[in-house]
Amino acid sequence: MHDTSHSQNELNRVLEKIQEIVEKSAGGDYIYRGEPERYQEFPYHGKVSSSLYRSLLIDSIVEEGIEEYCKVIEPNIPDMEREILGLAKEYLYGTASETPDDFEILARHQHYGGKTNFIDFTTDYLIALFFACDRSYHKDGRVILQKRESGDYQSKIPPETIKRVESQKSILLQSPKGFITPDVEVIIPKELKLSILNYLEKHHDISTKRIYKDIHGFIKWLDGYFDPMLEFGKGVICQNRASLGNNMQEKLKWYEKAYEHFTEALKLKSDFTEVYI
Secondary structure: HHHHOOOOOOHHHHHHHHHHHHHHHHHOOOOEEOOOOOOOOOOOOOOOOOOHHHHHHOOOOHHHHHHHHHHHHHHHHHHHHHHHHHHHHHHHOOOOHOOOHHHHHHHHHHHOOOOOEEEEEEHHHHHHHHHOOOOOOOOOOEEEEOOEEOOOEEEEEOOOOOOOHHHHHHEEEEEOOOOOOOOEEEEEOOHHHHHHHHHHHHHHOOHHHHHHOOHHHHHHHHHHOOOHHHHHHHHHHHHHHHHHHHHHHHHHHHHHHHHHHHHHHHHHHOOOOOHHH
């Protein structure tokens, strides 16, 4: 009875969070981005930034000098991207006839994990919610609601030849500064992430296998595939340590650790039957 009640409470919290996004979306033409962390700390301070911009905020910069540093790099972001574009054309394509247009080159570069001044968004808030929950399970995530049209950035749909575009309902934003300020932000509590992921997969068929429908996605999915087994293995080790304990206090300590790892394995894969054997 307790388990049923807990599951219903978790489902209610998931639905309440989705409803919060729906209600905050009602007032405008929004697109969405999910991030597994809120990035409020130095050097981001809540900015929604491109991978090119983030790569330039090197760790060695002290906080006292970050404003001056940003004043130097921000005006040069477009020039840096043009340089990347020129290098890509030179490296990848032989003749002008086989060279795609500039936007497609940069969109493909973004797709394969390259540094560009694009910021990935989606037209589907549920997909954004997936991205907000998919990593950093020990930290709160966020779903960003952004007006589709603004004088601060441009938005454009990437070419359909890129396989993930359809599955992720992608739209790319580009700001000359390399970052934008969120219009609206919905916080996703860390303790709710796995419940949301389970809900999205069960009720909306939104999962890693659907969102990343290519070889790169398969590699990412395979990394997570073994996580429940790793947690189960840690639980078995702790269980064995408990059986070797010299006193009840030591045994209890290791049994508690085993319980934590077995519970985590079930969170990651609810049908992980080895835990019950």
